[in-house]
Amino acid sequence: MIGLCDCNSFYASCERLFRPDLRRRAVVVLSNNDGCIVALSSEAKSLGIRRGAPLFEERERLEQVGAAIFSSNYTLYQDLSDRVMATLLSLVGNREVYSIDEAFFTLEGPTQSQAEQIRNELIRMTGIPVSIGLARTKTLAKLANHEGKRLPSGVMILTAEQEQGLLQRTRIGDVWGIGRRREEMLQKRGIRTAYDFICKDDRWIEKHCTITGLQTAWELRGKKAVSIEVEKSLSLCSGISFEKPKESFEELEQSLACHCATLSAKLTKRGKQAREVTVALYTSRFQDDYQCPSATVVLSQGSDYTPTLLAAAKACLVAIYKKAPYKASRVWVTTLEQQGLHQYRLFEPELEQKRIGQEERLSPVVQEIQKAYGRRALVCGTAGQMLKADLMGQAFLSPRYTTDWKALPTVR
Amino acid sequence: MDELLVPFFLETVRCGFPSPAADSREESLDFNTLLFKHKANTYCLRCSGDSMKLKGIFSGDILVVDRSIRAKSGDVIVAETGGAFTVKTLLLKEGKAILHPENPDFADIVIAEEEELVLFGVVTAVVRVIR
Numbered sequence: 001m002i003g004l005c006d007c008n009s010f011y012a013s014c015e016r017l018f019r020p021d022l023r024r025r026a027v028v029v030l031s032n033n034d035g036c037i038v039a040l041s042s043e044a045k046s047l048g049i050r051r052g053a054p055l056f057e058e059r060e061r062l063e064q065v066g067a068a069i070f071s072s073n074y075t076l077y078q079d080l081s082d083r084v085m086a087t088l089l090s091l092v093g094n095r096e097v098y099s100i101d102e103a104f105f106t107l108e109g110p111t112q113s114q115a116e117q118i119r120n121e122l123i124r125m126t127g128i129p130v131s132i133g134l135a136r137t138k139t140l141a142k143l144a145n146h147e148g149k150r151l152p153s154g155v156m157i158l159t160a161e162q163e164q165g166l167l168q169r170t171r172i173g174d175v176w177g178i179g180r181r182r183e184e185m186l187q188k189r190g191i192r193t194a195y196d197f198i199c200k201d202d203r204w205i206e207k208h209c210t211i212t213g214l215q216t217a218w219e220l221r222g223k224k225a226v227s228i229e230v231e232k233s234l235s236l237c238s239g240i241s242f243e244k245p246k247e248s249f250e251e252l253e254q255s256l257a258c259h260c261a262t263l264s265a266k267l268t269k270r271g272k273q274a275r276e277v278t279v280a281l282y283t284s285r286f287q288d289d290y291q292c293p294s295a296t297v298v299l300s301q302g303s304d305y306t307p308t309l310l311a312a313a314k315a316c317l318v319a320i321y322k323k324a325p326y327k328a329s330r331v332w333v334t335t336l337e338q339q340g341l342h343q344y345r346l347f348e349p350e351l352e353q354k355r356i357g358q359e360e361r362l363s364p365v366v367q368e369i370q371k372a373y374g375r376r377a378l379v380c381g382t383a384g385q386m387l388k389a390d391l392m393g394q395a396f397l398s399p400r401y402t403t404d405w406k407a408l409p410t411v412r
Numbered sequence: 413m414d415e416l417l418v419p420f421f422l423e424t425v426r427c428g429f430p431s432p433a434a435d436s437r438e439e440s441l442d443f444n445t446l447l448f449k450h451k452a453n454t455y456c457l458r459c460s461g462d463s464m465k466l467k468g469i470f471s472g473d474i475l476v477v478d479r480s481i482r483a484k485s486g487d488v489i490v491a492e493t494g495g496a497f498t499v500k501t502l503l504l505k506e507g508k509a510i511l512h513p514e515n516p517d518f519a520d521i522v523i524a525e526e527e528e529l530v531l532f533g534v535v536t537a538v539v540r541v542i543r
Contacts, residue, residue: 020530021495086452087480125453125480127532401455408458411475411490411497 001134001157002224003105003115004141005088005122007081008129008149010101011039014080015070017127018401018409026067030055033243034071034395043067071394079402084126091118104141110134115155129154136160138226139219142176143167143194160222167195167220177216182209194220236274238262239330245284246326252281253317259331260309267333268367273302274333277309279316282328293320302337305363309333447537453480455533457490457497464488464499467514473540475499477533490532493521497532 007013011029016022026043030036037044037053044067049058055069062069081100088095088103095105107115119132133145135158143166148156158166173183175194185208191197197205198220206214215225238259246252256279267274280294295316303309313331399407448454459473467488469475475490483489485504490497491511500511500521509529511521523529 018497020492020497023492023495023530083452090452125450127479405456405474408456408474409497410460411457411499412459412461412463 001107001110001136002138002141003092003107003110003132003134004098004138004145005084005095005103005105005119005130005132006145006149007084007101008131008154009039009041009045010081010128011070011072011077012041012044013128014077015068015073015398016041017080019068019398022068026062026065027070028058028062028067029070029072030396032072032241035241038072069396071397073398073400075400075403076398080126080128084122084128084130087122087125091121104138107134110157112153112155112157115157116153119154131155134158135163136222137219137224139176139216140222143170143174146174163220163222164195167198168193170194172197175216175220177212182213234336235332235334236263236266236336237330237332238266239328241328242326246329247323249317249321252321252326252329253314255329256313256317256331257306257310259329260306260313263331263333264304264306264309265370267304267336268339268363270336271339272336273304273339274309275299275302275335275337276333277312277316278332278334279313279320280330280332281317281320281324281326282330283324284327291324293322295319302335302339303359304339305359306366308359447476447539449536450478450480453533454478454536456539457499459499459538463513463515463518464501465515467501469499469514469535469538470540473538475535476537476539478536479533481534481536483531483534488535490535492530492532499535 009027012027015027015029024043025041026047027041028037028044028049029039031038034055037049037051037055037058040049040051044062047061047065047067049061059069077100084101085095085097085103088105092105092107095103097103107118115132115134119130122128122130131145131149131154133141133143133148133156135141135144140158140163144156144158147158147166148154170193172178172186172191172194173180175197178186178197186197189208191200198217200217202214202217205217209216218225240255240259242255246255263274276296276298278294278296280292283289283291297312297315299308299312309331399409401407401409444451455477457475457477459469459475460471462471464470469488477490483502485502487502488499489502489511490499491502492498493511498511498521500513503510503512507525509523511523513520
């Protein structure tokens with residue numbers, strides 16, 4: 001069977017792990033710049049607070065009940081996510097990471113007690129509560145997991161006989177892969193539940209929902225259409241919303257430098273090099289003259305080296321820059337190739353050869369220094385002393401408990 | 413027309429006598445292998461106070477805490493009491509759990525049978541950097 005292991009209220013659970021005083025208190029975590037509530041503990045959910053609600057609307061209510069409010073501490077969440085994923089792998093022997101708090105795995109002929117044991121061990125060993133759903137396909141495992149979250153055992157094994165009953169109780173919009181637009185369209189055609197959906201014939205589904213909708217229908221009928229496969233990332237992105245709009249070329253360039261440093265670290269960690277760099281700027285969506293200029297530069301060689309990525313990003317910025325109050329900037333790297341596989345052109349211009357040689361010698365040195373002394377120790381001149389985190393408004397940030405010697409949790 | 417791509421070799425061939433000990437080379441000592449037996453389940457916490465001083469655990473020490481190990485009587489453990497973490501020796505006697513400080517100035521914390529002991533993990537090492 002296919003299992004989905006999903007961490008319960010993941011960001012809120014991370015904030016709680018080193019704060020025993022918050023065990024029974026409501027916890028909420030805010031988006032970048034502390035704008036909206038992106039994660040809630042079950043206590044916060046039971047107050048009727050919704051995910052996505054702006055902080056200012058709920059702040060009074062949260063303070064009244066003594067809720068703990070946190071800015072997003074992605075460093076902490078990623079570290080704890082890596083631990084959960086590594087532990088799941090050690091317990092089950094396989095897994096496919098789907099997101100920061102979810103992973104699929106396969107388990108042959110699971111029994112209820114076996115599944116509960118995996119869940120309990122995972123919780124004991126990591127300190128992060130999880131739920132497990134098992135079913136014949138990924139899409140059904142998602143639904144089973146959702147059910148499991150509501151059970152005291154935290155585990156739901158969905159047998160083929162139980163599928164129809166569950167699909168009849170599941171709103172079509174709650175099915176994995178059915179977005180809001182598709183939900184509206186299906187509702188208009190009288191399809192309210194997942195069961196209504198799979199009763200339509202393949203041709204009808206493909207006509208109205210394309211091949212991806214048809215795959216969802218197959219999965220709901222118990223036929224595997226989305227296979228468990230190794231994560232393949234085809235692009236990486238680093239983006240940020242500014243606290244205050246930025247207008248000047250220099251400020252925008254600085255934000256791009258932070259993105260490039262972030263992407264360089266991500267590429268290096270994955271052993272990848274990028275061939276294309278894309279930059280986009282965004283003005284406020286709530287203003288009439290909303291703009292989002294973008295440009296792409298193709299590199300002659302794949303690179304994971306910050307100065308090379310930054311030079312490309314800067315060339316993009318030069319091409320698209322116009323003075324305006326930008327609210328956000330984003331950099332993508334695409335066409336990722338395996339590091340060290342690069343192909344030299346037979347008649348490489350001499351200057352280019354020299355640059356690549358330089359990069360190959362310098363890049364590992366930079367990485368060593370950053371590994372030993374932290375990413376702040378050596379940054380591109382353009383970035384100044386800034387890292388991405390510095391650009392965000394984070395008034396309620398918790399310590400980086402697991403990645404900073406100076407921030408270890410205290411025990412008496 | 414397609415570009416012709418050829419690989420380019422950076423390795424150079426070195427000449428001279430090979431080291432007679434080269435085959436016996438091993439990785440040098442790495443404290444990670446000593447301190448982090450279960451890396452994904454090990455957390456570091458910092459000790460504050462001297463309730464464990466007779467065990468050689470002092471204020472400011474870094475405690476290496478492994479969550480994957482099952483605690484048994486006599487282990488030094490980190491547990492939650494009164495909304496905070498505490499480091500004590502765990503004693504299991506007649507179905508009762510006792511959090512025993514290694515310092516006569518402190519009293520035992522007895523966990524009654526109906527109470528649940530919330531264990532954070534087992535302390536496997538203490539790290540003290542003295543300079």
